Structure formats: structure tokens, C-alpha cells
Amino acid sequence: MSATASDSIMETGTFVNCFLLVISLVIIPVNGGYDKERDALLKGTFPQDFIWSSATAAYQIEGAWNVSDKGPSVWDTLAHQGRVYNQDTGDVACDSYHKYPEDVALMKQMGLKYYRFSISWPRIFPTGEQQDGVNQDGVDYYNRLIDELIVNDIQPMVTLFHWDLPQVLQDRYGGFLNNHTNTTVIHDLFGDYARFLYQNYGDRVKYWITFNEPWITAWLGYGIGNFAPQHNEPAEGQYKAAHNIILSHAKAYHIYDDEFRAAQGGQVGITLNCDWGTPKTPADADAALRYVQFFLGWFAHPIYKNGDYPEVMKTTMARKAQEEGRTTSRLPEFTPEQKLSISGTGDFFGLNHYTTVEVTDACCTPIENPNYDTDKDVGTGHAPDWPRAASSWLYVVPWGIRNLLGFIKEEYGDPEIYVTENGRSDHDQDPAIMMDMERICYYMMYTNEVMKASNMDNVKVKAYTAWSLLDNFEWLSGYSERFGLHYVDFNDPTRTRYPKASSVFFKQLVRNNGYPEGSEFTKYVENMWYFCHNTTEAEVNGYTGGASQISSLFSLFLAIPMMIAYSLIA
Numbered sequence: 001m002s003a004t005a006s007d008s009i010m011e012t013g014t015f016v017n018c019f020l021l022v023i024s025l026v027i028i029p030v031n032g033g034y035d036k037e038r039d040a041l042l043k044g045t046f047p048q049d050f051i052w053s054s055a056t057a058a059y060q061i062e063g064a065w066n067v068s069d070k071g072p073s074v075w076d077t078l079a080h081q082g083r084v085y086n087q088d089t090g091d092v093a094c095d096s097y098h099k100y101p102e103d104v105a106l107m108k109q110m111g112l113k114y115y116r117f118s119i120s121w122p123r124i125f126p127t128g129e130q131q132d133g134v135n136q137d138g139v140d141y142y143n144r145l146i147d148e149l150i151v152n153d154i155q156p157m158v159t160l161f162h163w164d165l166p167q168v169l170q171d172r173y174g175g176f177l178n179n180h181t182n183t184t185v186i187h188d189l190f191g192d193y194a195r196f197l198y199q200n201y202g203d204r205v206k207y208w209i210t211f212n213e214p215w216i217t218a219w220l221g222y223g224i225g226n227f228a229p230q231h232n233e234p235a236e237g238q239y240k241a242a243h244n245i246i247l248s249h250a251k252a253y254h255i256y257d258d259e260f261r262a263a264q265g266g267q268v269g270i271t272l273n274c275d276w277g278t279p280k281t282p283a284d285a286d287a288a289l290r291y292v293q294f295f296l297g298w299f300a301h302p303i304y305k306n307g308d309y310p311e312v313m314k315t316t317m318a319r320k321a322q323e324e325g326r327t328t329s330r331l332p333e334f335t336p337e338q339k340l341s342i343s344g345t346g347d348f349f350g351l352n353h354y355t356t357v358e359v360t361d362a363c364c365t366p367i368e369n370p371n372y373d374t375d376k377d378v379g380t381g382h383a384p385d386w387p388r389a390a391s392s393w394l395y396v397v398p399w400g401i402r403n404l405l406g407f408i409k410e411e412y413g414d415p416e417i418y419v420t421e422n423g424r425s426d427h428d429q430d431p432a433i434m435m436d437m438e439r440i441c442y443y444m445m446y447t448n449e450v451m452k453a454s455n456m457d458n459v460k461v462k463a464y465t466a467w468s469l470l471d472n473f474e475w476l477s478g479y480s481e482r483f484g485l486h487y488v489d490f491n492d493p494t495r496t497r498y499p500k501a502s503s504v505f506f507k508q509l510v511r512n513n514g515y516p517e518g519s520e521f522t523k524y525v526e527n528m529w530y531f532c533h534n535t536t537e538a539e540v541n542g543y544t545g546g547a548s549q550i551s552s553l554f555s556l557f558l559a560i561p562m563m564i565a566y567s568l569i570a
Contacts, residue, residue: 071126088478307339
């Protein structure tokens with residue numbers, strides 16, 4: 001860049017910062033949630049080797065659902081039954097199966113050096129079992145994607161399982177319920193799948209994630225059954241599935257450790273999701289901890305501690321067994337050998353976090369129809385001054401991620417933590433969908449809280465991953481909710497991608513590696529800070545994205561100058 005161009009950009013940036021300062025001064029805060037000390041902007045940068053990434057998942061973006069002998073997944077089945085909003089399906093989705101070079105180009109434009117994506121099990125093994133045949137076209141597709149990433153200096157971070165279980169495995173064995181006389185069948189089949197991926201891609205892939213959010217698969221898939229594979233057994237189904245997922249994870253970890261680590265030099269972890277639970281009153285502190293242990297500890301305690309479930313989970317479930325007149329707990333037990341095999345099977349701790357809940361104690365009234373939600377003996381809600389995104393469950397509470405990261409540090413032996421998903425949704429029809437100021441605010445505030453955890457609390461946070469690179473198929477919400485840094489036109493057969501304002505912001509965040517003192521970028525952030533922490537009245541009173549003309553107006557006033565100032569920087 002020439003000196004003249006640089007000077008021009010800096011002048012533009014100065015103008016924008018002055019403009020933003022004026023705008024921020026006339027915004028009247030109606031939100032009492034801002035804490036001056038807790039929520040203050042931290043200026044500084046992440047460590048030099050910090051990983052910036054964006055993420056997607058196979059079923060949500062690939063499309064090509066039945067191309068080249070790919071087998072059906074449980075999500076193909078659910079969507080084709082008309083169970084998704086607006087009858088949407090993932091049959092085409094973003095068509096990334098064909099358009100992956102464009103996706104990689106978007107990553108390169110943003111300056112990303114890592115990309116987290118998942119591999120579709122039924123695209124590799126159509127029935128889920130290697131003995132039934134391998135889909136070579138599917139194998140070749142992921143080779144092309146990985147090679148395209150490497151050529152563009154982007155490192156792949158690969159998830160083995162992101163919910164799209166082969167339908168045949170669900171039909172034959174009950175999926176992760178493992179309903180079979182051979183009690184290890186699902187563990188062995190997942191191990192075969194993992195080994196095949198290590199063999200074929202491990203020379204280039206150095207970061208492996210066995211499962212994405214097993215809490216979702218267990219509770220929503222096998223407990224209440226509103227997610228695929230639609231198994232409704234809320235008293236025990238989730239505990240059976242989680243048990244087998246943990247054992248399958250350990251199997252895949254040891255296969256890599258024993259057969260591939262020495263030659264390939266990679267790492268294997270798991271991605272767990274958790275909403276931070278904050279006590280509504282001091283009297284609810286134990287309940288909030290119990291909430292987090294039933295949520296995160298359910299999987300993290302066996303893997304990152306002693307190979308077994310959290311003590312509070314075991315004692316709570318044992319008490320409930322007595323209350324229900326059962327001779328054994330609904331929570332399965334690991335054998336001593338299994339505990340040894342499970343413990344320590346994470347080279348890093350993958351964390352997906354979006355939101356926070358207020359927790360109240362609800363112990364210990366016997367329940368007529370016990371289920372995972374009632375087993376925790378807690379109630380959950382949200383503070384009235386927490387703004388909500390398009391997703392009904394997603395409230396914007398930035399400080400929650402710092403608390404959660406600190407909890408993981410203390411509870412699980414100070415592991416290296418990779419934030420593998422974090423992001424905010426908009427409604428499909430939001431008039432400010434391209435000038436997505438609320439998403440910029442979300443990333444600004446949440447990444448600053450991650451930096452506080454890293455630089456102030458000495459948490460070993462090694463990576464931050466934005467969800468998502470693209471608008472995509474958002475599970476039961478179909479295409480009605482958008483998380484992307486890039487807009488995808490789902491009415492266009494070519495699925496054209498367009499950068500949103502948030503992609504420009506995120507590019508500068510990556511370039512600056514945080515919020516360095518004195519930079520034009522940080523000045524912009526500083527002047528935006530008050531606006532981002534003090535929402536409009538429409539947001540606090542049930543704003544859901546498209547309803548607020550006030551929010552849209554401010555988005556236009558604030559995002560357009562930012563685009564002018566920073567999109568010029570190559």
C-alpha cells in the first residue's frame with residue numbers, strides 16, 4: 001500500500017471515529033445491565049500464535065445430499081419428513097460441495113488461517129460401515145477441499161461427527177443407543193470411521209475434533225427427540241446415548257494416539273457446548289454449579305478429569321432413583337477399565353458458547369415424569385436487560401464466556417481451550433441483514449471477554465472461531481435464522497455469497513489480533529463500545545431482529561462508515 005493511500009485511509013478512519021463518537025453520545029441507554037468495571041474495553045492483543053477461525057458443518061452447507069452414492073443421514077430423514085420450519089431441507093443448502101473454492105476464497109479475503117468444518121460420515125461410508133463400501137467420490141471431495149485450504153495457507157480443523165449420523169446405523173443398531181447384542185458395535189464403527197479419516201487426511205490435518213456438541217445429540221436427539229434421530233425417551237435415552245458417545249470418543253482418541261500420532265503429529269479433542277449458569281440470587285449458587293456440571297461436566301468430567309461423571313450428577317441421580325423406586329440409577333456406570341480408557345482423552349478442550357442463563361434452585365420435588373431437564377433440580381431464565389438475538393434461546397451476555405473459560409481452567413486442570421463456535425443470529429427478513437451491527441457488537445464484546453480471560457485471568461485460550469462463515473441451514477429453523485459473516489441468497493440457484501459488514505469487522509479484528517492500543521481500529525471499537533453495551537428499547541423489550549426500525553437505522557448509520565473506512569484496507 002502506498003503512503004498516500006495509507007494516509008487517506010487513516011483520515012477516513014479518523015472521520016469515522018468522530019462520527020461514531022457523536023452517534024454514541026446521542027443514544028439513550030435504557031439497559032441497566034452495563035457494569036462499568038466488568039464490561040470495560042480491554043485494549044491489547046492476543047498472543048502472537050493465537051488462532052482465528054470460522055466454522056461450518058457438513059449438513060448445514062454442503063448440499064449434494066444424494067450425489068455420488070452418498071448415503072442418507074438422520075437429518076436427511078428428518079428434513080424430508082417436513083419437520084423443519086417452512087419445509088426447508090439441506091438438500092442443496094449453500095451448495096458448498098460444488099462451491100467450496102469460493103468459500104476458501106472468502107476465508108482468504110478475511111485473512112483467516114484456520115477453518116473448522118465437519119466431514120459427513122454417510123458421504124464417506126454410505127451405510128456407516130466400511131465393510132459395506134467406501135464412497136470414493138466423497139473421499140475425493142474432502143481431499144480437494146483440504147488441498148484448496150492448504151494451497152491458500154489455511155489450516156483445516158476437522159470435526160468427525162456433527163450430528164449427521166448415517167441413517168442405516170440408526171436403523172440397524174439404534175445409533176448411539178447401541179441396541180445390539182455386541183455392546184461395543186457403535187464404538188467400533190466410529191473407530192473404523194475415525195481411522196479411515198486419519199489414514200486419508202492426517203498427513204494434512206493436524207487438528208481433529210471427534211464430536212461436536214454431544215449434549216445436543218444426546219438430549220435433543222435421543223432424549224426429547226425433536227432433533228434427529230428423533231428418539232423420544234426423556235427419562236433415560238440421553239444418558240444411554242451420552243455414555244456411548246463418550247466411549248466412542250475415547251476409542252477414536254486411542255486409535256490416533258496408538259497408530260497415527262507419532263507419524264502425523266496432530267492433536268485430538270472434543271467440542272462441548274455450554275451456556276454459562278449464573279445464580280439469580282446468592283442462595284442459588286449451588287444450583288448454578290449443579291446446572292453447569294449437568295451440562296458441561298456430563299462430558300468434560302469423564303474426559304478431562306477421572307473418567308467418570310461428576311459427583312454431584314451421580315449423587316443427584318442416585319437420590320432420584322430412590323425417589324422413583326428404582327433399584328439402579330438412570331445414569332449408566334463406567335467400568336474401571338472404561339474409566340482408565342476415557343480419562344485424559346483430550347489434547348485440547350473445544351468449547352462452543354453462545355449465551356448465559358440465570359439459574360434458580362428447584363430442589364427437590366419428586367417429578368411424575370422424570371427427564372434430564374428436571375433431573376438437574378434447577379430453574380432457568382434470563383435477566384430482563386439481556387437483549388435477545390433471532391434465536392429464541394440466544395441472549396447476549398458477553399461476560400458469561402469469560403466466567404465459563406475461568407471455570408474450565410480451574411475445574412479441568414488448566415487445559416488449552418479452543419473456542420470452536422461463538423456467534424449471533426439474525427432473522428432472515430431483518431432489513432439490516434447486510435449491515436449487521438448487532439453481530440459486530442456481539443463479536444466485539446465476546447472476543448474482548450475472551451481476551452480478558454487470556455490476558456488477565458491467565459486462561460490458556462488458544463483459538464477463537466466465529467460461527468459461521470456462511471448463512472446456512474440452521475437445523476429446525478431452516479433458513480429463517482442467519483448466523484453468517486457472509487449472506488447466502490437461498491433463492492438464487494447459484495447460491496451467491498455476499499460479505500456482510502461483520503465480515504469486514506472480523507477481518508480487521510484478525511489483522512489486529514485484538515484491540516491494540518492506539519490503532520484506528522481500536523478507536524473505532526472504543527467509540528462503538530457504549531452503543532454495543534446499551535441496547536435500544538426495542539431490543540430489551542423483545543426485539544427479535546426484523547421488528548426494530550430503530551435498530552436497523554442505527555445499523556445503517558454505524559455500519560456504512562465502518563465499511564467505507566476499513567474495506568479499503570487490503
